[in-house]
Amino acid sequence: MKHLLSTKDLSRDEAVGILDTAAHMAETQAREIKKLPALRGRTVVNLFYEDSTRTRNSFETAEKRLSADVINFSAKGSSVSKGESLKDTVETIGAMGIDAIVVRHSASGAAHRIAHSDWTDATVINAGDGTHQHPTQALLDAYTLRRHLMGPDPLGQDLAGVGVAIVGDVLHSRVARSNVDLLTTLGAHVTLVAPPTLLPIGVETWQCGVSYDFDRTLAEGGLDAVMMLRVQAERMSAAGGGYFPSANEYSREYGLDSARLSRLPAGVLVMHPGPMNRGLEITSVVADSAQSVIVEQVANGVAIRMAVLYLTLTGGQGGAL
């Protein structure tokens, strides 16, 4: 695996291989000495054109735990604010002799563009591109689901038969797209729940169910996890931007509160990719409930990113997983 650009590119066996590698990585993170020498002498650039705390910190932690040298590049305060193009930035970084670029960009396809250009030979890992893909987030979600739902020894297993509802702003969500692709590949059944205005055109061709009615989806049962999406106000024009009448109404129809949670079996997991808008798509009581695995998702993110870095940066490039 030379790059990780999209969960669509992963076969079932490749995805299970990443989850298994992450499980072994997670085991090493319970040790007193958490640092491993696998990427010693390798240099990774975190190239972030969009704000991010958890993803960038998670990647940086993973890189350092594997002994890579880390260069952080954020668009703010760099030559990008002087108008430097993506091509020039990547070529400049590439000339410094780096092995991998972890890139987040507001343009869909930015990671793909870098990976398939002649600007650099480095490995490219997509850390979120526009409204397109965020593969490591989907992988850590799948890892979290597998850990909780697939028995005491989940190594080697996929997510066959697992039911997941992904609720909220699907239109702007790269997390939703990545998850639909990955969870379906792993054998799970995904239902998207959102108002029609927050569903993208062509969603009926995706490999998943679609519902406008959160309560009905909850009543139908068959769910093992409910994944709440953040309402991405920054990608909408004004507050709500005409996508829904008011925050209150959105919250009433599509928010996860204790009343809705109480109608679900006790084993159903509550997930959120973060950062949460507490009180909008999820209430604080639910976010902090025993069924919530939101904090664990962050911890699993480090293990997943260690696995992806290990698999893309060791061995023959383009080799098997």
Place this chain on the structure above:
Amino acid sequence: MSVPGGNTVLTAADIARALTRIAHEILERNHGPEGLCVLGIPTRGVNLGHRLAALLAQIEPGLDTHQISGQLDVTMYRDDLHRPSAGTRPLAATKLPAGGIDGKTVVLVDDVLYSGRTIRAALDALADLGRPAAVRLAVLVDRGHRELPIRADHVGKNLPTSRSERVSVLLSETDGRDAVVISPEPAAPGGPERAEGGEPR
């Protein structure tokens, strides 16, 4: 695993005798069972380690097999992770006995000792996990051609080989039968011997 055109150099009975002897040697060298801990190196070293721990518990009824045996994955400590020809190596689990390895006498167990590079990686991995009082090495087959100043404390069989030959350790847990087979052709790239430290790198 089938080994076409191979010569069987150790039979199941030979392997059992060698392991029993090694178990006695370990106890003799350690002046008894105190502080012993047996760590196998995946894949086949783990099975051999479990067998050795069971034999130790047979000889010294005070020992509990599960409390003294574990496994040590050395993959991320290898010196060939970035060789383009190597392919990406899958990781395995590391399981230490309860109580860790601090102050223990750790016996590393592997199937074949060849270049010594796997053991070098294992020593680095151990150093990150604790500080054993002593580390010893037990192998079923020592086939020579060392590339590092490493030697085994306990050897099942010294087997003079040429580099072009392939030594295959078959164990009932993974291969359905116990045998050590030597065959003329070199191991296929990425084959099991290579992954378990059989091939020079």
